[in-house]
Amino acid sequence: MEQKIRDDPWGFVYKKLQEKEIISQRKIQEVDDSFFEKFGSILKQATQKAALEESTPLAPLKEVEEQDGEKVVTEVSESRSVTRDSDSGNETLLDTDSEPEDPEKVEFYVEAVGWNVDELYLEILYEILHNVGGCDIGCEVGQQAMLTYVQEAFKISNDKHTELLTQAEAKEPPELMLNVEVIEGKDLVSKDPSGLSDPFVTIYLMSNTSHRYNTSVKSGTLNPVWEEHFSLPIPGNLQEDSLCLEVWDFDPAETVKEKMTKIFEVKGVKGLRKLMKEIAITASTGKHDNELIGTANIPLKSIPAGGMVMWLNLSKKSKLRRQGVLKARFNFSSEKNSQVAAQEHRHLLRILLLHELDSSKVAPYWWCGNFSAAAEGVLTQHAAQSGLTQLDNQLAQWAVFCAVTTDHPLSFALFNCLLDKLTKPLQSGLVNEEDVKLFWDGAKKLLPTCFSHIRKLRKKTAGDKTVMKTLREVLKILYKVSALDLPESIDLFPVNLYGWLRDKDDGSKLTIQEVLNQAAIQGASDWFVHILDNNECKDKTEESRLQHLIRVIQLVRSDLQRAVEYFDRVFVEVMSFPYSKTLYGVYEDKIASLVEPEVIQVCKSLKRLRYSEGSTNSVHLAGGINGETGLGAPDVGTEPLAMGTTLFELYLALQRFLTLGQGLNETDWNSYSISKFHGWFFGGVAQWLDIAAYKALTRIEKAVELDNLVPVDSNVKYSSSGVDTLAIFYQIKIFWQQLAWPDVEGCYTFVAKIIDDICRCCVFYSDRMSARVGGAGAAGAAGGAGGAGSPFESRFEVTTEWCVTINNIDYVRQSLPPFVQELDMDAIIRRMCEARSPLEAQRCKETLENVIANAIDTVKNKIVDLLEIMIKKMMPSITRFLIEGAELLHQDCSSMDRVMRYLEANLDTLYQHLNNENFSRTLDIVWEQLGEVLYELIQANLEKEKIATRIRFFRRRYFGKNKVSPNILFFRHRRAKITRYIDPRRMTKSAAAILDAKRRPPSFFSNLHECLKIMIRSFRQDNKDIYESETLKRVEYLLKIHGMETRELIHQYHLERWQEQQAVTEPKMGLLTVRAQFIEDNLKIEIMNARNLMPTDSNGLCDSYVRVGLLPEDTFANVEKPKTQTHSKNLFPLYDEMFLIQLSAEQRRAADALLHLVVKDKDMFSVSNTFVGEAYLHFSEVPATPAPISSLPQMHLPLSRPSNIDGDAMKALESRQGDKQAREFLKKQRQKMPSKQFFSLG
Structure with missing residues (x-):
């Protein structure tokens, strides 16, 4: 459990704060009015809530209608009246998109036909009376129903209707024509030996078989395509007559010889039989008759007045099987002037459409071209008897529908269908100049409605299927119209209909794509004005102004969110137009202009921390981490926005707004004015970090004061103040992550300050905890661990408070590395390396690492200091028990128990809690x-x-x-x-x-x-x-x-001299060369020579000899000490003497035994000889071998004298002035030293 906590201290702290509400935490938060919670968790929650609100689909936006000078608020989804809503209320008279805000009902049919309404009505009555075609809606409705309908539509009185009907009945029947288009044939029966046919079609009426019409011959095919037109005059008896179509195989005039040449074209046995038959007929009769393939009959009454296209089955009397199919188009026409007929049809269409709209009370944008049965019959009869083509009919519908939709919006899908039919004829040049002008006049009336719909898109319910479908239809209209070639003489965007349009700088005409862009921009601008007008700042305080800005940004972002989620995909798919990106470009500029001056002014109004004079007992920034200063504690309670979160709620709102823009414009978002918005808040963030550092120190001090030094949980070993301190760090981290400062230099500056402040907080916390526990564990009873008879009345006892304090400090120390890691310092350094240079980034990294390392070392040292203080409090008792145990070690068996029990009791407490x-x-x-x-x-x-x-x-x-x-x-x-x-x-x-x-x-x-x-x-x-x-x-x-005896101490001194000899590299007293070996228990030594002896005589020479001794002396007391001959006046004596020293087995195995070689100068006139130098040879250095000694390597021993009295053994001997053996040994050793190098107490 503890390992998991160590691995993730932040997660544990957060979990503990959520699971367990501690009273002390509430008191701590009361110190600064939950300063960190507001800027950390609470601010994060508020941000998430705001983001959720901005991304939630909104209800239909309310809009305002102007009616008789009063404003009436209605829901768009409930508005189905003919009246149009206002936009943002700031349009001029010219800025109407041809949509009057309070239109009046007008008798449009009078305006449409004017003085010739009676003539048009008479013409319609005449056509109803002489109905043509059959099997259509007109026949189903009935003549009387159609007469009644047109009377209602034209609003003709009964008397007038009777008069005009009498005139129509008196007129002679019209001269009609049946138009036939033979289009193609398929799967015809083969009549030629080659397996193919040479078909042509013969057309005639059954009432007039002599008047026949033939198509051209299509050679060698069973699937001919003709596309040829014929007009047949219709006799009076229309209901009983029928049309006959015969398909023949053409047989050219050929001789027998010519037919014989086709033998190679014959296909199959059947083809060969046909060829032989043709040759036989040609040879016998010489005739060349065409062969019938099949026929089809159509009663004229089955042809509807509006015409039809159908496939006809070809049959033959002698054949049961179908002989093929023929496709043909049929319609009726008259010999009326085409221009007059088209004009009459447009007038009729408008009157009937207005009547349909008025009688059905259909909602705006819902009528999709479905007339009633009576209206459909009237229109069909007029088109048929006027000889109007489908193109003429479609152009008439386009012109009328575009004109009517300005006052009563029709379904945009209706216009899309018409455009699908008109586009191809317009692009291929099949439409005459007048009809082209008619088309573009209609487009001029339709386009304002389309652009108005785009401008007022916010009044629709986002995501509604009908709204999305309508938008797609509008954009399709724009796309299809933009694909057509606009005549130079047509001004598609007149000023009186587009007051909001801005002309191009070069004076050229605007394209539909450009107008679409301006419509989207104008709609966004109008909506922004609408937001400001309906969300006014009620008072002028800084708090209210900032809240107002946040609200504006949220509303704007909501509009952008709707555009991204619902509309943008449609704009891109249909028009390749970045709708959301365009809106964002408008909004970001307006928001930047609105927010920047306000934020800069607010940040400037944030004063620097002021300190009240005279207060030196409070922690604060000016005094550093030790809390001592003459400036006093900062008065942050009265600073503007010092405790609030509104400024940074605004920052986060702008941050989310910019994030949306980055998604919409990934490559060029840096060009936005709002992309540098973080720079507006620089002073505010710096101010907040200053206040946060002060608040952190103050809260830490309060947390230490309230800490009862009891672990917060059985699974951990630290108390509440450690958790509270890490909670502060956690809130600061949340604030920084929410801030997401984009500028790398500012980011480094702030992170460096945060890290520095956190490090200071850690050091400050360790200081306060050390001071808090200073007096704990003051005393224990004299008869406690020490037992009865303890020499002290009281002694220090380690308590759990000490352990918890140490654990708290260590817990906070361990939080520093993961805290820095979660601040993503490595990423900042990488960005610094990219923005500046690797060298500069490395310097910045090293600076921060030094700050962190210094803080960690300082806190570690605090822990060590605290432990040292605790142990120092234990030392008097430990020392006294230890000395007492040493004095009584062999007298009292329990003398060591007291110190052991005392240590065990305290160390057990430390082991359990540290x-x-x-x-x-x-x-x-x-x-x-x-x-x-x-x-x-x-x-x-x-x-x-x-x-x-x-x-x-x-x-x-x-x-x-x-x-x-x-x-x-x-x-x-x-x-x-x-x-x-x-x-x-x-x-x-x-x-x-x-x-x-x-x-x-x-x-x-x-x-x-x-x-x-x-x-x-x-x-x-x-x-x-x-x-x-x-x-x-x-x-x-x-x-x-x-603790050694004197004899042992003397030998220890010789061992130290031997160790000193090992370190000599430049012998100043000379060099002695010897060989030595052990032969069983005997020591054999050869004194060979000496070099560079120190001169001792006045003549600069030396009379030297070597004495051999064994140490320690008491071990080798019975062993003789041989010496060499004296070599006079020679600094390089050649001794060449061999000695064999008899040793016992115990002497041979003596530990640390030494061979002592002393070189002296023989003085003829003195009592004692002069000491030149000495050398030591450890028994371990002497080889044990039976080999001849001459074969052994020479050993060059540096001669030396005792140089100082600072050795441990020498000091120990000096401390034994009451010991005669020690005094005499010291005297001898001092005599060996130069007189200037030893201090004699004598």
């Missing part, structure tokens, strides 16, 4: 400080002996050996002067107390060494043989030295 790292660190400090105390104890013993020696010296000098001091003041002055050599600053209280006690014998140090080894064995970790504390190793060695 983590492994800190516990190991604690043991290090225990042994380190114990080593220091014992070292001071040894030094104090040495100083004690030196003081005693100096006192004896002054007594002998001033008062004689057995005299009492005549002047005690003088003696005290001298004693005080001598004690100045002791530095009390290096000694603990326990060591200082020991200094006043008696001098310790070697047995004391030996026992103390044993006690120390027992402790080390008891508390060593990980089965380590030797503890790794250098101080402890040194102390253990010194205890071993001071």
